[in-house]
Amino acid sequence: EVQLVESGGALVQPGGSLRLSCVASGFTFSNIWMGWVRQTPGKGLEWVAHIKTDGSERYYVDSVEGRFTISRDNAKNSVSLQMNSLRVEDTAVYYCTRLVVPDATYNWFDPWGQGTLVTVSS
Amino acid sequence: AIQMTQSPSSLSASVGDRVTITCRTSQGISNDLGWYQQKPGKAPKVLIYGATNLQTGVSPRFSGSGSGTDFTLTISSLQPEDSATYYCLQDNTYPWTFGQGTKVEIK
Numbered sequence: 001e002v003q004l005v006e007s008g009g010a011l012v013q014p015g016g017s018l019r020l021s022c023v024a025s026g027f028t029f030s031n032i033w034m035g036w037v038r039q040t041p042g043k044g045l046e047w048v049a050h051i052k053t054d055g056s057e058r059y060y061v062d063s064v065e066g067r068f069t070i071s072r073d074n075a076k077n078s079v080s081l082q083m084n085s086l087r088v089e090d091t092a093v094y095y096c097t098r099l100v101v102p103d104a105t106y107n108w109f110d111p112w113g114q115g116t117l118v119t120v121s122s
Numbered sequence: 123a124i125q126m127t128q129s130p131s132s133l134s135a136s137v138g139d140r141v142t143i144t145c146r147t148s149q150g151i152s153n154d155l156g157w158y159q160q161k162p163g164k165a166p167k168v169l170i171y172g173a174t175n176l177q178t179g180v181s182p183r184f185s186g187s188g189s190g191t192d193f194t195l196t197i198s199s200l201q202p203e204d205s206a207t208y209y210c211l212q213d214n215t216y217p218w219t220f221g222q223g224t225k226v227e228i229k
Contacts, residue, residue, distance in 0.1 A: 037166075045158075045166065045209055047218040061217040062123070095165055106172035107213045108156050112165035 002026035002111055004096045009116030012086055016120070020081040022096030022113055030054075030074040033099035035109065036081050038092035038118075046092075050099055051079065064090075086120045093117050124148050124212055128221030136229045141197040143224045145210035150190045154214035157186055157195045160223075161206045169208075170195065202228055 008020040022034070035050030049060045049070040058070050069082040079096060093115040100108050125148035135141050145155065153173035158166040168177045170186035173193055183198040197204055205228050210221040 044223045045160075045211075045220040047211070047220065059216050100171075106175065107154075108168045108171035108177070109158075109166070109211075110168045110177070112167070115165060 002098070004098065004111060004113035006094065006096045006113040006116040009094065009118045011119045011121065013122050014086060014088055014120055016086050017082070017084045018086060018118060020083065020094055020096075020116060020118070022079045024077045024079070024096075024098070027098070029077040033101055034070075034072060034079040035097050035099050036070065036079075037095045037097055037109065037112070038090075039095070039115070040089075040092045048094070049081065083118070086118075088120050091118060091120045123217050124151065124215055124219050126210060126212060126219050126221040128210055128224055130224060131222065132225040132227070134227045134229050135200050137200055137202060139200045141200050141204075141226060143195045143208055143210075143226075145188075145193045145195070145221050147191045147193075147212055149215075151212045151214035153189045154212060155186075155188070155193050156211045156213065157184075158209045158211060159204075159206045160209065166209065197226075200226075200228065204228075 003025045006022045012018050036048040038048050039045050051058045051070045067085045072079045095115045096113040097109040127146045155173045157170040160166040169180050169184050174186045185196045187194045207223045207225045209223050
């Protein structure tokens with residue numbers, strides 16, 4: 001069974017830092033792009049970042065560029081999101097997700113983890 | 123960034139009704155669009171990818187159509203378990219962007 005388990009969510013003050021982690025199982029992690037998507041309380045979804053199989057390509061939404069860093073450790077089947085200079089508007093549930101790219105024609109996110117809550121507040 | 127206009131924001135329909143949700147993009151994205159279903163307290167789940175392709179294991183009452191800038195998700199015969207919020211996602215151009223969501227309720 002494919003499974004993604006996030007951890008690291010917490011309450012943090014504005015300007016602070018936090019590192020989210022996601023451990024994957026049930027598939028060959030090193031062959032798969034991985035990503036993070038967030039959902040603000042009561043609001044919609046926002047794509048945050050994703051990373052290529054070997055970490056050689058990383059993409060970010062503009063609002064986190066320069067503050068967040070996505071990375072992966074293929075030996076540990078894990079992907080992380082280092083979040084610095086956190087803002088109140090970064091408050092959200094952060095989902096780890098697998099980006100399925102079977103033949104470079106289509107992409108989709110499947111599955112998603114259960115999510116981890118990040119609250120930025122003083 | 124590509125702007126997504128999803129409509130309606132919510133709808134209420136009866137079991138057995140045909141339901142249509144639309145997503146319009148601010149620029150052409152070929153067929154690089156997916157549809158996701160999210161139930162309360164749960165993570166999203168992919169229904170459709172590449173605008174028209176049904177994800178394995180998803181009920182065939184869900185279908186997607188469109189290309190370019192206009193896309194549609196159709197539920198052919200609404201069932202109680204379809205009560206959820208539905209989102210479109212364009213994966214053509216970075217940053218990838220979601221629609222605002224459509225909340226589907228059962229009358």
